[in-house]
Amino acid sequence: MTYTLEGHTLKHAVEEMLLHLLPTAALTRADAPGEGDCCRSGLTERDGIATARAVVQLDGVQRTGARSAPVAGLAPVARKRVVTELVRMSIYDAVAPTLARPPVWGSLTGVRPAKLARGLLERGMSRGEAAQHLREHFFVSPARTALTMRAAATAMALDRQIGPDDISLYVGIPFCPSRCYYCSFVSSTTAQSAQLIEPYLDALCREIRETAALVREAGKRVQSVYIGGGTPTTLDARQLARLLDALQAGFSFSGLLEYTVEAGRPDTITPEKLRVLRAAGVDRVSINPQSMDDAVLAAIGRGHTAADVLRSYEQARAVGFAAINMDVIAGLNGDTADTFARTVDTLTGLTPENITVHTLAIKRGADLTDKGAAAARYETVRAMLEYAAPALQNAGYGPYYLYRQKFMAGGFENVGWCVPGAECFYNVAMMEELQTILSLGAGGVSKRVVRESGWIERANNPKYPREYIAAADRLAVGKRRILCPTQEGGTL
Ligand code: SF4
Incomplete structure (x- = not known):
């Protein structure tokens, strides 16, 4: 599908809305409207009124959408916001009526x-x-x-529990025992990168020490800690203990509401590691089956079976964590609505405090070029989610946070469910951008959240373990900018 812009340069807004509505489209910007499927997006302004007009041709049928709004006297930023919305909505108006099913999220393309x-x-x-x-x-x-x-x-x-000096910490361990086929995270397998784990921990412990000193200097209080990845329990028990000791030695946890470790893959979980976590004060772990069907688990490259999930869950229960989360994914290769329903039923039968239902985020390209397969996949995922929501509600769970990703199968969402009172504080604070979160480790993106103005400032760590290790002496610079903005440019 080609698209043209007339009277504006809002390429991103046009592409985002077209892909939201037509996920199988391969978009190309053109200087002039071409033959076949195309979208002409135009913007004009007259007498202080901006008008966006979209003319969309799909399968030989042409439709038009138009939206107008006053923009006279608006500051540039406000004007851009208004006209961007006009451009987006004009395309929505032209395309949505042609779809077999309207998108469940309507014209919303945002993550939150x-x-x-x-x-x-x-x-x-x-x-x-x-x-x-x-x-x-x-x-x-x-x-x-x-x-x-x-x-x-x-x-x-x-949000009412969060004071002006409260922050949370994220710690990333970008290693896994093997790579799941659907993985979109930065994570190295131990086969590729086992030799990096010790130097990575050295750099991480240094970042922890230096960040903790900044947190003390800035008078901040840590409310929650979330160790994710990758799969943190890829570390052996000694390495885990080293990491947890470094955190405890550096930060004061006297105001801690929640301490989570993603134990993720059952093939990394042992009773010894679980005891190390619990002894350090970890009170929430994630054990993620993704599916409880062995054929699906094999198809997605997980190195464990459903029986391993059950064993790990029982081990974690025996160790006594306050909350266990279990992740499932709707839309995995080889999964059907029936096998997915059995997964949901098995998990609700286990009664973990949290169950998170993800929708597989599919990459553009091969996954989406076959329109028939994409449509069938949409129907399957829809059926899966339509089963999951009432099944979870009937089992006593309620939804407590959600987020969307680009290119999510069917344009759906990820939803965290919990039994009453077991909401994961970190998940909500992070996804809703309620407070400043410092992210330690490779790929960490720290965010300073200024609630009064809505301003969010980011500081990125190097993405990959090797770069992160090489940058060990500079890792806390970004944290200083986040925690002590008045000392911007200062060195440690
Ligand atoms: S366990 Fe998670 S991070 Fe690791 S490879 Fe699988 S999907 Fe990726």
Whole structure:
């Protein structure tokens, strides 16, 4: 599909909306409208009124969408926001009526729908008005509107526990025993990178020490710690103990609400490692089956079976964690609506405190070029999610946070479910951008959140373990900028 821009340069907005509505489209920007499927996106302004007009031709049928809004007197940033929305919505209006099913998220393409809903509530709308706005302005389905409003309410409740000096920590361990076929994370297998683990821990412990000193200097208090990856339990028991000791020695955990470690892959979990975690104060672990069907597990390259998941879960229960999370993914290769339903039923039968239902994020290209396969996949994922939501609700779980990813199968979402009172604080704080989060380790993206203005400042660590290790003497510089903004440019 080709697209042209007339009177504006909002390429990103046009592409994002077209891919949201037509995920199988291969987009090419052109100077002039071509033959076949195409989109002409134009913007004009007259007498202080901006008008966006989209003319979209699909399978020989042409449709037009147009939106207008006043822009006279607006500052450049506000004007850009208004015209971007006009451009996006004009395309939505032209394309959405041609679709077999309207997107469940309507015209929303953002990652954080609940943050949007919170914004509406914080600007004075009632819950009913905000929900109506999501349905009528963004065309969000009633079920997704209800989900969004519930996640927004949870975030607002947890937000009341966060003081101005409260922060959270993320620590990344980018190693796994093997690579899952669907993985989109930066993670090295132990076969490739076992020799990097010790130098990586050296660099990480240094970053922990230097960051902890900055946290003390800035007078901040750590509210939650989340060790993720990769698979942190790829580390052996001694290495895990070293990491946890470094964290405990550096930071004060007197105000800690929650301490999570992703134990992820059952093929990395041993009773000894679980005891090391618990002894260090870890109170929440994630044991992620993704599927409880052995054929699906083999098809996605996991090195464990469903029986291994059950064994690991029992071991974690025996050690006595306050909360266990289990992740599943809808849309995995080889999974069907029936086998997915059995996975959900098996997990609810185990009664972990949290179950997170992900939708497989598919990469553009091979996965999407076959329109028939993409449509079948959409229907399968829809059936999976339509089974999961009531099954979880009937088992006593409620949704507490959600997020979306680009190129998610079917344009759906990831949802964290929990039994009452077992919301993961870190997940909500991170996804809703409620507080400053310092990220340690390779690929870590620290964010300073300025709540009053909505300003978010980022500091990125090197992405890959080798680069991270090589940068060990500079890792805390970005943290200083985040924690002590008035000392910008200062060195350690
Ligand atoms: S366990 Fe997670 S991070 Fe590791 S390879 Fe699999 S999907 Fe990627």
